[in-house]
Amino acid sequence: MKATAWMLLAALAATAQAQTAAPPAPRADVRTLDYGLQPRRIADGTWVIEGAVDDFSRANGCNIINTAFIATGEGVVVINTGPSRLYGEQQRRAIARVTAEPVRQVLNLDLHPDYFFGNQAWSDTPTQALAGTIAGMQAEGAAYEDNLYRLCGDWMRGTQATPAREPLQPHTLRLGRHVLELRRLQGHTGDDLVLIDTHTGVLFAGGLVFAERVPTTPHADPAAWLASLGTLEEWQAQGQFKTVVPSHGPVHDGTRGMAQTRDWLQWLTGLMRDSAEQGVDLSELMRMPIPARFAHWAAQPAEFNRSLAQWYPRYEQQALDRR
Amino acid sequence: MDILTMKPRRQFLLTGMLGAMGHGPLHAAEDRTGGDPLGSPQWPSLRAQYLTDAPMRFTDAIAVYTPAFADDAMNVPLQIDARALSATGGGVRRMRVLVDRNPIREVLSFEPLRALPMLSLRIRLEQASPVRALVQTADGQWHVGGVWAQAAGGGCTVPGASRADGSWKSTLNQVQARFFPNPVVGSRRLRVRVMHPMDTGLVASIPAFYIEQLELADTSGQAWWRLALHEPVSENPLLTFELPPEGPRAFRLQGRDNNGNRIDAEVRA
Numbered sequence: 238m239k240a241t242a243w244m245l246l247a248a249l250a251a252t253a254q255a256q257t258a259a260p261p262a263p264r265a266d267v268r269t270l271d272y273g274l275q276p277r278r279i280a281d282g283t284w285v286i287e288g289a290v291d292d293f294s295r296a297n298g299c300n301i302i303n304t305a306f307i308a309t310g311e312g313v314v315v316i317n318t319g320p321s322r323l324y325g326e327q328q329r330r331a332i333a334r335v336t337a338e339p340v341r342q343v344l345n346l347d348l349h350p351d352y353f354f355g356n357q358a359w360s361d362t363p364t365q366a367l368a369g370t371i372a373g374m375q376a377e378g379a380a381y382e383d384n385l386y387r388l389c390g391d392w393m394r395g396t397q398a399t400p401a402r403e404p405l406q407p408h409t410l411r412l413g414r415h416v417l418e419l420r421r422l423q424g425h426t427g428d429d430l431v432l433i434d435t436h437t438g439v440l441f442a443g444g445l446v447f448a449e450r451v452p453t454t455p456h457a458d459p460a461a462w463l464a465s466l467g468t469l470e471e472w473q474a475q476g477q478f479k480t481v482v483p484s485h486g487p488v489h490d491g492t493r494g495m496a497q498t499r500d501w502l503q504w505l506t507g508l509m510r511d512s513a514e515q516g517v518d519l520s521e522l523m524r525m526p527i528p529a530r531f532a533h534w535a536a537q538p539a540e541f542n543r544s545l546a547q548w549y550p551r552y553e554q555q556a557l558d559r560r
Numbered sequence: 561m562d563i564l565t566m567k568p569r570r571q572f573l574l575t576g577m578l579g580a581m582g583h584g585p586l587h588a589a590e591d592r593t594g595g596d597p598l599g600s601p602q603w604p605s606l607r608a609q610y611l612t613d614a615p616m617r618f619t620d621a622i623a624v625y626t627p628a629f630a631d632d633a634m635n636v637p638l639q640i641d642a643r644a645l646s647a648t649g650g651g652v653r654r655m656r657v658l659v660d661r662n663p664i665r666e667v668l669s670f671e672p673l674r675a676l677p678m679l680s681l682r683i684r685l686e687q688a689s690p691v692r693a694l695v696q697t698a699d700g701q702w703h704v705g706g707v708w709a710q711a712a713g714g715g716c717t718v719p720g721a722s723r724a725d726g727s728w729k730s731t732l733n734q735v736q737a738r739f740f741p742n743p744v745v746g747s748r749r750l751r752v753r754v755m756h757p758m759d760t761g762l763v764a765s766i767p768a769f770y771i772e773q774l775e776l777a778d779t780s781g782q783a784w785w786r787l788a789l790h791e792p793v794s795e796n797p798l799l800t801f802e803l804p805p806e807g808p809r810a811f812r813l814q815g816r817d818n819n820g821n822r823i824d825a826e827v828r829a
Binding site: 523558 | 625626627628629630631632635637638639680682712736737738740743749751753798800
């Protein structure tokens with residue numbers, strides 16, 4: 238019996254590794270409030286600090302985001318700063334352990350709290366985001382604080398929403414051997430900054446691409462999002478990048494995350510359209526079984542329920558209007 | 561679609577766990593919940609207020625559905641299905657929906673009359689709370705079902721969107737309605753939206769302003785269901801009723817709010 242259980246566990250572990258090829262989730266220590274951040278080198282001068290592929294919880298310190306940094310030879314560019322002041326401080330130390338180069342700028346790819354709440358630890362460094370992103374951070378920062386203090390407790394100690402200070406235009410940034418294409422897309426939020434490093438072929442996709450994790454949608458426009466995924470797939474087909482760093486989910490090569498995100502958005506919007514036309518109530522829709530291909534994703538069904546609560550009432554109203 | 565026959569698992573779990581704790585002989589002396597399977601110390605006062613000395617029993621026969629966690633505390637989806645009591649005690653006479661930990665605990669009172677004993681709507685939650693359906697059958701017996709709803713909270717004490725932007729004035733008491741064939745086996749579903757801010761009176765300088773009564777009647781004046789609403793019903797209520805598949809195709813929806821404004825609309829299949 239014991240042996241069987243062990244074999245099963247080993248087999249499961251092997252399968253999981255083969256599927257994601259990602260390291261284990263960081264070990265957050267609730268007692269010492271240590272996120273256990275471990276930079277992992279994925280390309281020349283390029284590291285990611287992977288968060289748990291999960292929903293926010295005290296056990297994971299609410300660290301569910303992948304942040305990253307590129308040591309270009311002419312200074313470090315940091316991408317996203319995590320869910321709290323503490324994260325930003327620990328991120329800063331983790332970077333200093335890996336490279337002696339000074340950090341020259343910090344980028345926040347969108348307005349969601351885990352993209353920028355660590356900015357507090359970077360008060361001596363330019364923090365930059367698209368203009369619409371900064372406006373959103375300013376408008377919603379206080380509400381994010383309330384919500385994250387409630388969800389994450391002590392991990393949030395001393396955290397104050399600190400929006401990026403410098404608005405950014407899409408442009409090409411040449412630093413050392415790295416050529417960073419900063420481009421504006423939209424759909425996950427109104428202003429989605431993506432970064433392609435053409436030197437390494439790495440795309441930092443922000444919230445436009447999720448992998449093995451249910452996409453979050455509080456500021457999303459599904460039609461615009463699908464169009465942006467089309468643009469990314471085009472760039473990928475042109476060879477502009479091969480490795481994808483999503484904000485949530487494992488780093489991977491190729492179109493897997495883009496295809497998953499597209500599949501989910503199309504399924505979800507189709508489900509809502511058809512259900513509203515049949516008169517299904519929101520409460521019933523939340524109890525719908527989720528198709529097998531999505532059922533094992535992280536943050537299921539919490540994120541499915543959130544998206545329905547955010548979006549389905551519009552479809553219900555349209556069904557009443559169509560009478 | 562088979563979702564409506566699914567049993568609420570959380571409800572059974574809670575009932576099982578807490579019921580065992582509450583009824584255990586060791587804990588009998590300490591039970592301040594009146595035997596409530598949801599373990600709520602508010603239950604005895606709710607029972608005294610709404611049931612007085614009437615006979616009651618806790619039951620799993622009433623399905624009460626809320627999401628596991630309600631992110632939008634101003635619009636928490638709630639579905640109550642008491643069809644399992646249709647053949648008990650002469651059938652369902654009325655149901656009353658209560659939220660233990662809301663500042664205003666009574667949500668609505670529903671007389672299904674010729675409709676099925678099933679109702680869907682959105683409610684406001686001020687904090688995590690038991691949400692209960694008290695169902696009375698024709699023999700006078702009360703049957704009580706419920707579930708714990710987790711919520712971020714604050715839903716009763718912030719103004720709704722149409723109050724915040726003032727748009728409620730241009731749509732007050734407008735009605736939209738549509739029939740849907742058969743989402744539930746053996747039912748003709750009617751979804752009704754009445755535009756109303758449903759102010760709870762718990763936001764500074766905004767007095768309570770809510771729909772008090774709604775009734776659906778056919779052209780001969782026969783009532784098909786009757787509903788008394790209270791402040792915790794969400795803004796612009798979207799109400800879902802189940803009518804028998806066969807029946808009239810033309811109805812009239814009438815009602816009023818607590819300021820005496822009338823609601824009056826034709827409802828046609």
